[in-house]
Amino acid sequence: MKITIIGLGLIGASIAKATHTRAEITGIDTDQATIAKALSDGVIKQGGADMSLACGSDLIVLAVPVGSIIETAKLVIPHIRKGTVITDTGSTKARIVREMDAVWPCFVGSHPIAGKEDPGYEAGQATLFNEAITIITLTKTSPQYCIEKVTWLWSSCGSQVTTMDPDKHDELMAIISHMPHLLSFVSISIAREIHIHRELLGAGFRDFTRIAASDPVMWRDIFMANKDHVLPLIDEYINELLKIKGIISSGNTHDLEEKLRTYSTIRRNLYENSR
C-alpha cells in the first residue's frame, strides 16, 4: 500500500509514525525542516512540497486544517490516477463530504477523535490513535473498496472505526465538542480583572475555560464549517439561559431547584459512575 499524507502536523505525523512499517509513506508538507526530519526518522520514504509526489499512491490523506481541505484536494487531484482513494482528518464532515463528492467519487471522510494540545510533527506519536475512535462518514455513493481502504488505515493506527452519516456526525459534534468549546471561549469575556486574584482561580473557572486556550484558527474553521448546527444550538442555549434568568429574577426557588435537579440527573445518568 502506497500512502501519501499531506500535512505532517500532529495528526498527519501520527498517522505516518503509526503506519510506516506497514505501508510506503510519502509526505507532502510546505515546511522543509519537517520533511527532512521525517525522512531522517525513516517515517516517510519520500517527501517534499510538490503535489506531484502523490503520483502512484493508493490512498491520499488530507491531514490539513478544516478550512484548507477542499483547496488541498483540488491541488493534488491532477496528479493522481482515477480510483485513488482520498480521505481527510477534519473535525467537521457534511460540507467537506458534499464538496469532495462533487470533485472526486472515491472520497470517504474521516474524523479521528483524538488529539493533544501540542501541535506539529514532533508532537506526533504512533500511539495517538490507540483506543481512540475514528468516525468515517459514508454516503450512498461511497464505493466499498474506498471504505475498506480507509477502515484499514485507521485500524492500522490502532483506532476503533465507526461509521456515521456526515450530517449526523456534524450534528452530534456540535453538541459534544463544538458548543462546549464555543461556550468556553465566550466565558473568557466575563473574566475581567480576576487575574489579580490568581490564588483563587482554581474554583471552577480554571476547568471551565481550559479548552478556551485552543487554537483560534482551527476553531474558526470548525465553527464556520458547522454553522448550520452550531447557530441553532446557540439560540437554544440562550433561550435556556433566559429561562433560568427569569426564574432567578423572580426568586422562584422551587422552579430553580427543579431545573437544576433535572440537569444534574441527566448529567449523572449520562456518565453514570464515571466522571
Add this chain to the structure above:
Amino acid sequence: MKITIIGLGLIGASIAKATHTRAEITGIDTDQATIAKALSDGVIKQGGADMSLACGSDLIVLAVPVGSIIETAKLVIPHIRKGTVITDTGSTKARIVREMDAVWPCFVGSHPIAGKEDPGYEAGQATLFNEAITIITLTKTSPQYCIEKVTWLWSSCGSQVTTMDPDKHDELMAIISHMPHLLSFVSISIAREIHIHRELLGAGFRDFTRIAASDPVMWRDIFMANKDHVLPLIDEYINELLKIKGIISSGNTHDLEEKLRTYSTIRRNLYENSR
C-alpha cells in the same frame, strides 16, 4: 477554646476532625447517627440536636447550607452569651453578612475554598482545608477579637486565610465559580439524544458538564443569594454569545479568528504554564 459546630456535613465534619485535638468541640446536627458516630470517633466532646448545647461556647460555626444560615443563627443566638463569635462557611457572603450584622455584632463570615463531591460526615477529613484558601469577610464594624478567633480557626485547619469585602467576594465568586456552574448546568439542556453515542462522549462535553452533577439545593441557594452579581453576568454572557453568533452567521472569518485569539490569549495569560 470551646467551639460549637452546627451541621456535621462534609465541611462541618472536616473542621471538627481538623481541630478537635486543639479545641473542645460540640456538634449540633439533626441526624442522631451522625452525632453518635462523631462522639464514638472522639471528634466531638458532646453533641445532639438541641441548640442549647451551644451554651458556653467561645465560637459558633454555622456549617449549614447557604439558604439556612440566617435561620440557624437566629435559633442558636438565644442560647449563647454576649460577645460569642459566630462564623459561617457559606459560598456567598454579602447578604449573609448584612443580615447577620443586624442580629449579632460579633459575626465574621468565612468561605473556605475547598470541597469535594461526596457529602456528609463520613466524607469529612482533617486535611480538607490543607493548602486551601479561606476568605474571611470583614466589615467596618468587625471587632478585632472576632477576626482573630475566626482566623485562628481556619489556620488550625491548615488553611491560608485572606480577607475581602463581602460584596467584592460575591462579585468575584460569581465570575470564577457561580457562572461556570450555571453555564455548565444549562449546557445539559442541549444534550438531547447523545446518550446513544456514549463511546464518543469524552470529547469536550464530559469535562464541560462535570460540575452540572453538583447538588441542586446547594446551587439553588447560591444562585438566589448572589443574584445581584449573577444576573448581570448572564446578560453579559448572552450579549457576547449574540456577537459571536452574528460573526459566524455573516461568515466573517477574520473577525471570528480575532475574537477567538483574544479569548485564547487571555486564558493563556491567566494560567500561564499551568492548565
